[in-house]
Amino acid sequence: GESVGLHLPTLSVQEGDNSIINCAYSNSASDYFIWYKQESGKGPQFIIDIRSNMDKRQGQRVTVLLNKTVKHLSLQIAATQPGDSAVYFCAENISGGYQKVTFGTGTKLQVIP
Amino acid sequence: DAGVIQSPRHEVTEMGQEVTLRCKPISGHNSLFWYRQTMMRGLELLIYFNNNVPIDDSGMPEDRFSAKMPNASFSTLKIQPSEPRDSAVYFCASSLAGSNQPQHFGDGTRLSIL
Numbered sequence: 001g002e003s004v005g006l007h008l009p010t011l012s013v014q015e016g017d018n019s020i021i022n023c024a025y026s027n028s029a030s031d032y033f034i035w036y037k038q039e040s041g042k043g044p045q046f047i048i049d050i051r052s053n054m055d056k057r058q059g060q061r062v063t064v065l066l067n068k069t070v071k072h073l074s075l076q077i078a079a080t081q082p083g084d085s086a087v088y089f090c091a092e093n094i095s096g097g098y099q100k101v102t103f104g105t106g107t108k109l110q111v112i113p
Numbered sequence: 114d115a116g117v118i119q120s121p122r123h124e125v126t127e128m129g130q131e132v133t134l135r136c137k138p139i140s141g142h143n144s145l146f147w148y149r150q151t152m153m154r155g156l157e158l159l160i161y162f163n164n165n166v167p168i169d170d171s172g173m174p175e176d177r178f179s180a181k182m183p184n185a186s187f188s189t190l191k192i193q194p195s196e197p198r199d200s201a202v203y204f205c206a207s208s209l210a211g212s213n214q215p216q217h218f219g220d221g222t223r224l225s226i227l
């Protein structure tokens with residue numbers, strides 16, 4: 001029978017093009033955000049993070065943009081490579097107290113060679 | 114540097130059996146997390162330890178699940194008795210203490226309960 005589960009949005013990108021993965025977060029009190037990459041058969045891997053006092057942060061080939069007004073986060077990957085194919089999760093955390101990170105449902109990135 | 118190490122990588126057992134999953138966090142990290150990932154529910158936090166003390170176990174499904182952290186370098190997640198609906202991939206993650214610290218994940222234990 002048909003399996004029922006989370007429907008992962010999928011983004012298909014040509015190799016060499018730029019990718020933009022979007023995420024809407026839910027808690028206006030969240031002030032720390034993280035992007036993770038999960039390859040098949042592996043655990044989520046930290047990519048980049050951003051605090052709420054920033055609206056942009058750049059890493060190697062990746063940029064995270066934060067829009068607190070509309071509670072939106074995006075991950076931009078420059079010159080996408082086949083090795084970038086994975087599921088990408090955004091996560092939000094509220095500072096203070098203990099760390100409790102809430103993960104989104106994920107976006108699957110498929111890179112077309 | 115060694116990352117978070119989980120064992121076993123795969124476990125297949127019959128319902129009713131006890132299952133023990135193991136985790137060695139990154140040395141120097143004093144926060145440890147257990148997660149469960151399924152197609153239906155995504156990634157769910159089960160329990161969080163800080164300095165070996167359980168801080169939040171509100172995600173533990175029911176009394177059949179228990180977790181311990183006897184020292185800073187070892188944690189276990191136990192299911193007794195196991196049921197088919199417990200089938201999932203279980204991840205352990207560790208981080209430095211304090212908020213605004215990324216978590217580092219192991220490669221998980223894929224658990225199948227028949």
